[in-house]
Amino acid sequence: MHLPSFLWLWRIAAWSMGLSLAAYVVLAVTGAWMFFARQNKQQRPKWLRPFHYVIGGTMVALIVLLLSIGLIGTIGYYGNLGHSAHLPAGLTVVGLTLVSAWSATQISPKRPWARSLHISTNLVLFLGFAIVTLTGWVVVQKYLP
Template identity: 60%
Template structure:
């Protein structure tokens, strides 16, 4: 195919991945503080939980942007998907981030399983993000001049 360069798309993907990793790190910190204050039965600041939820929403949005970029860029460059393990790792990240968001929405006193599921999913998400980031770096190297 004689298509324009997708370099601009990969720049958006790089920024989105960087912001996703930053958001994930900030979510780990704010989630840890929320866990600590809950376990010590201390009062929480009024802004921490909304910040955690806002960061989570931003990470979900960024991951969906990354999914769209990956599909558009790969189909535009190759005409089909599945050129590396990056597709598997990326789809795993999408599933885990959506499952984590769902489990977060279920957290309540009457559903104690939701909090532990949320934390477990986020641990797996960290591993999947690392795998997707490393494999994505290798994929993007193919496109750079």
């Protein structure tokens, strides 16, 4: 199969990645807001938690979309997987995102570990995003004229 037929796929991927990074920034800001409101025993706006939740769900959907595009595009082009460090990087990001989303559903006063787990996985996720973007950028160079 020829690459031009795949270009539209990578274009969706680029948009999804941009939106994922934007979602991450919004989550970091609203998450930090909730965190400091709790530390300072201040009220937080009613919409803040559901907003964080919806943006979080959107980010999970985008990452799963990116995973499918990566897998389908690579299998369609090569017939198999595992062509660079981008594969482990991508799988790590998907794993971290799912752990983060699951731990978020567990956060409650009875389970203080869930909040720590949620916050730590999200800090590591930042590094994961950086690596997956870098390795993705490197493989894109192969296709550019």
